[in-house]
Amino acid sequence: MGAKFFVSRYNSEVDAKAHLQEFTVVVPKGATLLDCLNIIKWEQDGTFSFRMSCRSAICGSCAVRVNGHARLACKTQAADVIVDGEVTIEPLGNLPVIRDLIVDLEPFWESLERVKPWLVPDETKKFDRERLQSHHDQLKIDAASTCIMCGSCYSDCNVLNVDKMFLGPASLAKAQRFVFDTRDSEKEARLDFLSQVNGMWDCTHCAECSTRCPTEAKPLERIIELRQEAVNSGFTNNNGARHVLGFRESIGGFKGKGGGGMLNENYLPLRSVGLSLGGMLSLLPVGIRMIMRGKNPPMIPHIIDKIGEVRKMFRRFDEYRKEGEK
Amino acid sequence: MRKHDVVIVGSGLAGLRAAIEMAGRVDVAVVTKVYPSRSHSGAAQGGVAAAMANSSEDSVESHFFDTVKGSDYLGDQDAIEMMTKDAPVTITELEKMGCVFSRDEQGRIAQREFGGHSHPRACYAADRTGHALLHTLFEQSMKYKKNITFYSEFYLLTLIMEEGTARGITMMNIKNGDVEVIHAKTVLFATGGYGRAFKITSNAFACTGDGIMTAYRAGVPVEDMEFVQFHPTGLYGQGILMSEACRGEGGYLLNGKGERFMEKYAKSKMELAPRDIVSRAEQTEINEGRGIDGKDFINLELRHLGREKILERLPQIRQLAIDFLGVDCIDHPIPIQPTAHYSMGGIPVDVDCHVITDAEKTKVPGFYAAGECACVSVHGANRLGTNSLLDASVFGRRAGKAALEFTLKAKHEKISEADEMRKAKKRLDDLLVTPGTESANDIRTELKETMSTHVGVYRTEEGLRFAQGKLKALRHRFKNVRVTDKGKLFNTEIIEALELSNMLEYSEVIVAGAMARKESRGGHARVDYPKRDDVNFLRHTLAHRIGDGAVRLKYKPVSITKYQPEERKY
Numbered sequence: 001m002g003a004k005f006f007v008s009r010y011n012s013e014v015d016a017k018a019h020l021q022e023f024t025v026v027v028p029k030g031a032t033l034l035d036c037l038n039i040i041k042w043e044q045d046g047t048f049s050f051r052m053s054c055r056s057a058i059c060g061s062c063a064v065r066v067n068g069h070a071r072l073a074c075k076t077q078a079a080d081v082i083v084d085g086e087v088t089i090e091p092l093g094n095l096p097v098i099r100d101l102i103v104d105l106e107p108f109w110e111s112l113e114r115v116k117p118w119l120v121p122d123e124t125k126k127f128d129r130e131r132l133q134s135h136h137d138q139l140k141i142d143a144a145s146t147c148i149m150c151g152s153c154y155s156d157c158n159v160l161n162v163d164k165m166f167l168g169p170a171s172l173a174k175a176q177r178f179v180f181d182t183r184d185s186e187k188e189a190r191l192d193f194l195s196q197v198n199g200m201w202d203c204t205h206c207a208e209c210s211t212r213c214p215t216e217a218k219p220l221e222r223i224i225e226l227r228q229e230a231v232n233s234g235f236t237n238n239n240g241a242r243h244v245l246g247f248r249e250s251i252g253g254f255k256g257k258g259g260g261g262m263l264n265e266n267y268l269p270l271r272s273v274g275l276s277l278g279g280m281l282s283l284l285p286v287g288i289r290m291i292m293r294g295k296n297p298p299m300i301p302h303i304i305d306k307i308g309e310v311r312k313m314f315r316r317f318d319e320y321r322k323e324g325e326k
Numbered sequence: 327m328r329k330h331d332v333v334i335v336g337s338g339l340a341g342l343r344a345a346i347e348m349a350g351r352v353d354v355a356v357v358t359k360v361y362p363s364r365s366h367s368g369a370a371q372g373g374v375a376a377a378m379a380n381s382s383e384d385s386v387e388s389h390f391f392d393t394v395k396g397s398d399y400l401g402d403q404d405a406i407e408m409m410t411k412d413a414p415v416t417i418t419e420l421e422k423m424g425c426v427f428s429r430d431e432q433g434r435i436a437q438r439e440f441g442g443h444s445h446p447r448a449c450y451a452a453d454r455t456g457h458a459l460l461h462t463l464f465e466q467s468m469k470y471k472k473n474i475t476f477y478s479e480f481y482l483l484t485l486i487m488e489e490g491t492a493r494g495i496t497m498m499n500i501k502n503g504d505v506e507v508i509h510a511k512t513v514l515f516a517t518g519g520y521g522r523a524f525k526i527t528s529n530a531f532a533c534t535g536d537g538i539m540t541a542y543r544a545g546v547p548v549e550d551m552e553f554v555q556f557h558p559t560g561l562y563g564q565g566i567l568m569s570e571a572c573r574g575e576g577g578y579l580l581n582g583k584g585e586r587f588m589e590k591y592a593k594s595k596m597e598l599a600p601r602d603i604v605s606r607a608e609q610t611e612i613n614e615g616r617g618i619d620g621k622d623f624i625n626l627e628l629r630h631l632g633r634e635k636i637l638e639r640l641p642q643i644r645q646l647a648i649d650f651l652g653v654d655c656i657d658h659p660i661p662i663q664p665t666a667h668y669s670m671g672g673i674p675v676d677v678d679c680h681v682i683t684d685a686e687k688t689k690v691p692g693f694y695a696a697g698e699c700a701c702v703s704v705h706g707a708n709r710l711g712t713n714s715l716l717d718a719s720v721f722g723r724r725a726g727k728a729a730l731e732f733t734l735k736a737k738h739e740k741i742s743e744a745d746e747m748r749k750a751k752k753r754l755d756d757l758l759v760t761p762g763t764e765s766a767n768d769i770r771t772e773l774k775e776t777m778s779t780h781v782g783v784y785r786t787e788e789g790l791r792f793a794q795g796k797l798k799a800l801r802h803r804f805k806n807v808r809v810t811d812k813g814k815l816f817n818t819e820i821i822e823a824l825e826l827s828n829m830l831e832y833s834e835v836i837v838a839g840a841m842a843r844k845e846s847r848g849g850h851a852r853v854d855y856p857k858r859d860d861v862n863f864l865r866h867t868l869a870h871r872i873g874d875g876a877v878r879l880k881y882k883p884v885s886i887t888k889y890q891p892e893e894r895k896y
Contacts, residue, residue: 030563054531112468133433177426216641
């Protein structure tokens with residue numbers, strides 16, 4: 001008994017839209033999904049098109065969406081994704097489709113180029129041999145350096161789905177690798193750029209990127225590291241950083257001034273836009289719409305039970321952090 | 327028609343390194359049938375050799391000798407000396423470009439043991455060194471975006487040769503099927519190897535010898551094609567590479583009786599003997615019924631290394647075995663078998679990567695080749711592990727320098743665009759217009775079976791003769807091959823047919839070279855001629871294409887500058 005493969009078929013020259021075509025494949029024991037795609041192409045329909053190359057999960061060519069989620073076809077055992085005898089295979093999301101499972105990758109490469117993805121060394125320092133880098137420092141860039149540019153994260157990113165200008169998870173992971181590289185001389189400029197609109201703060205941490213990532217690059221984790229580094233390096237004059245700081249103030253309390261323990265939803269947006277007149281005016285339309293629909297938060301937030309416990313937790317966090325810094 | 331000063335075909339380590347060397351000085355184009363980051367250099371795992379002497383004492387001299395001995399004395403010693411001398415500076419440059427190397431306690435590039443090397447000289451980035459190097463160069467190429475034009479997903483069709491000089495290429499834009507000409511002063515091929523003709527192979531689908539066969543069809547001979555390296559540790563059934571670093575870090579090979587059988591074959595080096603020796607040892611154990619459970623595989627044992635070391639040094643290996651075989655090497659041994667891995671043969675070049683055609687080193691003006699598609703020859707009959715990333719880096723760099731110097735003095739020689747377009751389109755029309763009946767998949771499957779069975783680790787006169795007949799029949803059938811996709815947009819079926827035509831043709835060259843070489847040397851092991859024969863065969867094979875595709879063999883002497891051939895023992 002074969003499994004039913006529903007594969008997306010589309011030819012941008014002749015088809016108005018894509019459709020799913022059914023193929024029956026007798027899946028050999030231990031076959032990968034890529035093996036099955038090749039069985040379809042080589043034995044049933046030679047016009048079926050997809051990309052592939054290394055078949056050992058290092059070149060990144062064969063990323064496709066399997067039952068709705070991005071995966072490398074070569075790294076996926078077919079048996080693991082065939083549910084009730086069926087599997088659906090479609091091209092990556094967030095990118096225009098050229099043919100069948102093949103997408104136009106240009107937007108993906110362009111987003112990568114925006115983060116200036118190459119090392120900028122300090123040219124005034126000369127070395128006869130290799131530069132030194134401690135094992136500890138190397139480990140900070142190890143994970144991001146495993147990225148294979150397969151586009152799985154780009155495909156399933158929820159922010160890109162609504163905003164094509166977002167840098168995207170792969171590019172941000174790549175940026176992390178230079179920001180944390182002890183050999184790079186442009187950390188400040190990079191953090192400044194990444195703190196702008198469409199940069200690291202536009203991620204909504206849905207974690208799809210890290211869930212779909214077939215390597216250890218795990219973009220969300222890299223984005224979090226970038227954000228921490230940006231705030232710690234003083235890049236706080238932007239909505240994203242202010243939002244995080246406001247969140248912390250609202251729940252953790254102001255340093256030395258007490259308070260906190262709850263999320264003040266009136267304070268947070270104002271804090272995020274920078275407590276300026278222009279910022280407040282920019283919030284006006286959305287504020288009015290919220291009031292009209294009755295979605296505005298209460299003017300006087302209600303105090304939760306055991307608020308002291310929350311405050312205590314935050315004080316402990318601060319203590320731990322100080323110890324960690326020592 | 328497009329015009330560039332230099333056209334580089336191939337965007338792996340050698341191609342990108344050459345492009346970066348020339349960027350900003352001349353107008354460079356890089357043509358690749360994939361995207362640069364997807365080139366097969368990225369699949370190299372264990373390391374890149376250089377006598378940096380970071381972990382222990384080492385010398386260029388020692389690296390030089392180890393490579394000569396590893397090559398079974400077929401390597402050209404002038405070239406090997408140069409490569410090993412260039413190695414440390416080449417690695418240092420790559421580090422300065424930002425390559426993420428693993429580091430030792432002093433913060434220097436970490437180095438590990440590797441087969442056939444007498445000191446720990448493999449610089450590495452965990453078990454994904456090729457990936458780290460390739461992505462570093464890919465990053466640099468984006469830095470030089472203004473100076474390098476990329477033609478990604480373009481397929482090489484022909485080399486334009488007029489009056490004995492290289493003047494450009496024709497290619498097909500895979501995205502829309504258009505055939506185009508690039509007119510250039512200089513052509514550099516860095517198109518990779520030809521391991522795809524074997525059933526069990528570590529090679530990417532892309533490794534179909536396109537550049538080598540394009541040069542061959544344009545009248546350039548090809549060198550030492552019979553030398554194919556079989557890597558000892560391919561994942562059972564698939565051939566996917568399990569890095570030699572597994573053994574470099576202390577892994578064992580065990581037969582069905584649980585013995586570390588390498589003791590019988592290479593007592594002093596054990597599992598870290600050169601690859602040809604280890605692969606033959608495995609094949610012998612399997613042939614004599616001592617595979618695991620009497621089957622055709624061996625166990626790679628890593629459990630004694632411990633969880634921590636495996637996770638730090640061999641994370642990719644572990645994941646591959648889990649994904650493809652469901653085996654976690656922390657708890658179980660990995661089933662492995664020899665797998666076609668590296669092409670020692672290729673386009674003959676001198677030490678500056680200039681393509682040459684005969685024993686007198688007659689140059690083809692304007693034509694260069696570097697990396698796995700080239701045969702310098704630094705690997706001779708058997709390449710040592712970690713010398714391939716080195717070859718691609720060193721000779722990519724050298725090719726860049728030499729081609730730059732040539733290009734600065736050269737001009738665009740005249741070409742006949744219409745003729746070139748006609749020749750290129752004919753290759754496609756032969757496949758598209760013919761209403762074929764033969765299945766490309768059947769032909770390819772039979773080819774791979776034949777090559778693995780009869781032209782693999784061990785070869786015999788009888789087997790080679792059978793393969794020769796079979797290949798001739800397959801090529802005849804290919805003339806009637808069926809291509810069902812007649813569209814222009816991303817027609818992967820026609821690309822696969824073009825690749826298959828290359829595989830069929832070079833397989834015949836491999837077999838012709840192997841039949842004539844009545845000796846055993848390095849990766850070429852003849853059961854009927856088990857000894858190396860320096861009197862008759864200490865020479866390179868040069869295969870020329872004549873008439874309608876027949877092979878004529880000539881020979882070229884080996885450069886022996888320092889080390890006289892002696893018996894090779896480990």
